[in-house]
Amino acid sequence: MRENGGVTSALEAPATRAHAAVPPRLIATDLDGTLLRDDKSVSPRTVAALAAAEEAGLEVFFVTGRPARWMEVVADHLQGHGLAICGNGAAVVDLHEGPGRHRFAKVREVGHANARETVRLLRETVPGTLFAVEQTYAFHQERAYPRIFVEEPDSYGDAEELLAPGGVTASLPVLKLLAFHHDLEPDAFLGLARTALGERVTVTRSSPSALLEISGPGVSKASTLALCCAERGISPEEVVAFGDMPNDVEMLTWAGRAYAMGNAHPDALRAAGRQTAGNNEDGVALVIEEILATLA
Structure with a gap:
């Protein structure tokens, strides 16, 4: 499915921050500098937190600037979903078939x-x-x-x-x-x-x-995430997002609950309004564990 890259109405709606009473339905996380440690590994604690989130009924989206061919770094941690937003929103990719055989479910090209x-x-x-x-x-x-x-x-x-x-x-x-x-x-x-x-x-x-x-014009992590959430009936208030760099700013602003990493760029910190531990200290896992504890 190829699209013209325009900003969607889902993204144009004013972003609002989630209240504690709104339980999350989807976790959207950047990879490099966020979910991944500096050595590009996914820690055992993070693997366990992602699995527990999906077992609790939360969807997990990897949202990255990486191209699809570089997604083998999370190939062992897909759990039940296997969808990723790659290229800063330029593509939604089905990772189930493994490295080199990715299926592009949505393409938002530059032209x-x-x-x-x-x-x-x-x-x-x-x-x-x-x-x-x-x-x-x-x-x-x-x-x-x-x-x-x-x-x-x-x-x-x-x-x-x-x-x-x-x-x-x-x-x-x-x-x-x-x-x-x-x-x-x-x-x-x-x-x-x-x-x-x-x-x-x-x-x-x-x-x-x-x-x-x-x-392309209007293409970002946030605008493509908004499309994917709208297709699933998920509102911004039901999304928890994690990021660390300027390419995460729109997503951190759009999501109802957003966290910048302890190692984040100042622009990401301002956009998120919340901060967790750094990527080498399992900051994403820490927040997921806290969320799951409130849902128990």
């Missing part, structure tokens, strides 16, 4: 023409920007783009060439553009890009380096 114009505007505004292109089943990058990840791209080329009509990316949806700058401070780069691109796309970041993640 090739929009991606080309985004590259043009950002090159003009912030010279020295380098690009990579994330697709459903492919990844491409410019040769000067840093090898931030261990994987080998499917192809190399200038972004304009990669995104050209009839080019190597033409047959698959573009989920995200990645933009990197060697010299700028991360939040400064984010501010420049948001000013240059306006509402054409959604620009955020989750890396400690000057690496931006660019999705």
